[in-house]
Amino acid sequence: MTWRDHTGRTLADYDRPSVAVDVALLTVVDDALAVLLHERTGEHETGRWALPGTFLHVDETLAEAALRALREKAGVTGHLPDQLGVLDRVDRDSRGRVLSVAHVDLVPAGSLPATGEGLRLAPVAELSAGGLPYDHDEIVERAVAWARELHRRPDPRGLLGEEFTLLELQRLHEAVAGGELQKDTFRRTMIGALAExxxxxxxxxxxxARLFRRSG
Amino acid sequence: MTWRDHTGRTLADYDRPSVAVDVALLTVVDDALAVLLHERTGEHETGRWALPGTFLHVDETLAEAALRALREKAGVTGHLPDQLGVLDRVDRDSRGRVLSVAHVDLVPAGSLPATGEGLRLAPVAELSAGGLPYDHDEIVERAVAWARELHRRPDPRGLLGEEFTLLELQRLHEAVAGGELQKDTFRRTMIGALAExxxxxxxxxxxxARLFRRSG
DNA sequence: AAAATAGTGTCTGTGAGACACTATGTT
DNA sequence: AACATAGTGTCTCACAGACACTATTTT
Structure with a gap:
């Protein structure tokens, strides 16, 4: 039995927006924070680089749609993005009314497929305003802020693998922070969450150097 | 001219979820943090108290829908909620596939209409798990966390009006924090953002007591 | 020996937390 | 005088930041 409102209509009788998901998949390559972009294909958009995204199907969750976008658009599997928020400008997509639920994750560069072939890792420091379509610039900006907040703990996403030196950890954190850190202060703030x-x-x-692993 | 994809379909040809907004409107009454609930009307839901919410129309933003929900369901105007996130369990609404974009605001109790008449301010400490329909319990939980984080600054939403004593400010912050604070520490952490x-x-x-106003 | 990287002792400043005291009003 | 609330001096602890030094390896 289908639900009906007080005028006898079901939900299907009302006009609805489309819902998309977009994923800012961050990684660190060459000591720099970078975001995964793919090249769009289609009539008016060949040559446009954008974040992987797709439309939400009615029978899947946002997380499932985000995984599907990564798989279909970029060949990436094995990562579960976090939700950042909804972008909802009425005119943000010329194809119609489309909400985008932005997602983010930070993963080891080695877990991504080879670039080239319509796939690219763009250092976030080199992205110019207006360089990405829709409001993907804003999504990347929020994704970077998310990553910086996350990195109050040592390598929370395990980009370095099990064991690493403090210098390797510091280089990673400097890449995410976008600036240099001081080695003695860095050591003393991180050491509490590490085990030799x-x-x-x-x-x-x-x-x-001594090798450490994450602990606590 | 309408956009068409590579199979000639427009966005309207695809099945889409409905998008709702729900608003946790918080306030402080009797030195306790409370959330605004309204009584649902309808065949199977009379007597059910829930957060004000509505379906997003295709020509409005989420903020506009949140304002409309507050106006139509609770008679509240003049507040602009912040976005908390999207709740997306596939089975969260028995009427069909409905995403809810949760919103939150914290406003002076005096700015709300009189309660009674299907309107109620429920102290959040007294809400039991499972007391609200859909996943409104989770929304309230996240709203309270949002308010507590917000209250690192003195009365950021102006619940006390222009001028207040430090004791009045402390009582407000204790209500939001859900516990007692120490007066000397509280004074010294807040005084930097206040002007006599x-x-x-x-x-x-x-x-x-001296009167203060917010500053900086 | 020189260079390079690892690791630490120590000083300073800031700020939270806690205790106890002083100050100034009402009843 | 007793009480209630306002406001502050001061001690301790923890921690960030910075400087400079010592330690151990390769070249």
Whole structure:
């Protein structure tokens, strides 16, 4: 039995907006924070780079749609983005009324497919205003702020793998923060959430560094 | 000219979810944080108290829909809620696939219409789990967390009016925080964002207190 | 020996938290 | 005088930031 309102109409009788999801998938390459873009195909948009996105189907959750967008548009699997918020300007999409639920994740560069072939990792520091279609510039801006807030803890998304030196951890955090950090302060703020493995790094110049893993 | 995809379809040819907005309108009454509820009317829901909400129309923004929900369901005007996030469980609404974009605001109790008549201010501490329909319990929970984070600054929403004593400010912050605060610490953390008016409170017992207003 | 990186001792400043005291009004 | 509320001096603790030093490795 279908629900009807006081005028006998069902939900299907009312005009509805479309709902899209867009995903800002962040990673760190060459000590710089970057976002995954894919090249659009279609009549008036070839050559346009944008965030992976898709329309929400009626039988899936936002998280499922975000996963599907990553898989279909960028060949990426294995990551579960967080929700950032809804972009709702009435004229944000020329195809009609489309809400976009923005998502974000921060993942190891090694977990992404090879770039080229309509796939690109763009350093966020080099994105100019207006460089992305729709309001994707705003999504990236909010995604970067999300990542910076997240990085009060040591490598919360495990971009470095299980074991790492404090210098490696600091380089990662500097890439996300977008600036240099001081090594003694950094060490003392992070050390509380790290555990020594007991082994030392090998193969570099200078004094070998202790290896740590995340803890607490 | 209407946009068409590669199969010649327009956006209207695809099945879409409905989008609702729900608003957790918080206030402080009797030194306690409370949320505005209204009584639903309709066949199977009379007697059910819920957050004010409505369906998003295709030609309005989420903010406009939130304002409309407050006006039509609760007779409240003059407040602009913030967006909290999207609730998207596939089965959250038995009428069909409905996303809810949750909103929140914190307003002076004096700016609300009289309660009674299907309108109620429920202290959030007294709401039991499962007491509200849909996932409105979760919305209220997130709204309270939002208000607590907001209250790192003195009375950011101006619930006290222009001038107030530090004790009045402390009582407000205790209501939002849901617990007692220490007066000397509270004074010193807030005083930097306050300016003295130069006048004193009148009419109470004990030493008259200086009046302050927000600044910086 | 020189260079490079790892790691720490220590000083300073800030700010929260807590205790106890002083100050000034009403009853 | 007793009480109630306002306001502050001061001690402690924790932590961020900065400087400079020591430690251990490679070249």
């Amino acid at each position: 493995t007991g082994t030392l790094s090998r193969g570099g110049v200078g004094k070998p | 008016t130069g006048t004193l409170s009148r009419g109470g017992v004990g030493k008259p």
